[in-house]
Structures are given as C-alpha cells and as structure tokens.
Amino acid sequence: MIYVSTPLGFNKKNINSILEVSNLNNKKNNITGCLIYRSDLYLQYLEGPSKELENTYNKILKDKRHSDIIKLSENNTKRRLFANWAMRGDPLITSMWNNKDVMEGTVKKLNSIEAFKIFETVSREIDQFN
Numbered sequence: 735m736i737y738v739s740t741p742l743g744f745n746k747k748n749i750n751s752i753l754e755v756s757n758l759n760n761k762k763n764n765i766t767g768c769l770i771y772r773s774d775l776y777l778q779y780l781e782g783p784s785k786e787l788e789n790t791y792n793k794i795l796k797d798k799r800h801s802d803i804i805k806l807s808e809n810n811t812k813r814r815l816f817a818n819w820a821m822r823g824d825p826l827i828t829s830m831w832n833n834k835d836v837m838e839g840t841v842k843k844l845n846s847i848e849a850f851k852i853f854e855t856v857s858r859e860i861d862q863f864n
C-alpha cells in the first residue's frame with residue numbers, strides 16, 4: 735500500500751518518534767516498508783499481511799501529525815521490496831521534487847504504477863550498499 739500526506743508540525747523529534755514506534759510495531763506485525771519524508775511531504779510504502787496492514791493504516795489515518803492523507807495504491811505483491819526494513823526512513827530521494835511540485839500536488843496525483851516505481855528505485859539503491 736502507498737499513501738501520501740502532508741506533515742503537521744514537522745520536526746526531527748516527530749519524525750524520529752514516528753520511525754521508532756513504526757519499527758517496533760511493524761516488527762511485531764510482520765510489516766515492512768519505507769517512509770519518504772521532508773517538511774512538506776510524507777510518502778509511505780507499507781507491505782505485509784492485509785489484516786495487519788489495514789489495522790496499521792487505520793491508526794495512521796487518525797494520527798494528528800499529518801493531514802490530507804490520500805491512498806495512491808493498494809495491490810497484492812509476491813515479493814517484498816523492503817524485506818529487511820521494518821520501516822526505512824528516507825529523506826534523500828525527495829530531491830526529485832521541488833517545493834513548487836509538492837505545493838501544486840504533483841505527488842498526490844501520482845498513479846499507482848508511478849508511485850510503485852519510486853519505491854522500487856529506492857529499494858534498489860539500498861541493495862547496492864548491502
């Protein structure tokens with residue numbers, strides 16, 4: 735599953751605490767994934783058993799640290815992209831969009847395939863260093 739949202743009160747403390755709790759919970763729930771983040775954007779890829787994913791997404795929907803949450807994609811996949819990451823945090827790749835792109839909602843308009851391709855690219859970049 736992939737969704738995009740707008741951070742509310744984005745700061746280092748918030749993002750660290752989100753990643754910390756996500757790592758703990760996701761390990762328990764057999765969920766893996768990647769959170770691309772910057773001050774004006776969250777873009778998250780979540781993969782795992784559908785029931786656990788649904789529970790986690792329902793919690794995420796209620797979280798006051800972001801708003802304007804839009805699901806971009808939900809598909810069955812055979813293979814995990816982030817098998818070794820309960821939740822990888824990624825601040826870097828977002829140089830692919832400038833502030834104007836994000837303001838104008840470019841990321842919110844990605845289709846399912848485009849959104850998936852972004853995370854496929856991120857996961858390949860990780861592989862190179864393992």
Ligand SMILES: Cc1cc2nc3c(=O)[nH]c(=O)nc-3n(C[C@H](O)[C@H](O)[C@H](O)COP(=O)(O)O)c2cc1C
Nearest residue numbers: 752755756759760776778790793794797799800821
């Ligand atoms: C952008 C964003 C991404 C999040 N990702 C996850 C996640 O992958 N897994 C998770 O358990 N919680 C995630 N959370 C946190 C949840 O919204 C919620 O605070 C947390 O799951 C509550 O955990 P608890 O039930 O153990 O208190 C995320 C929150 C935000 C704002």
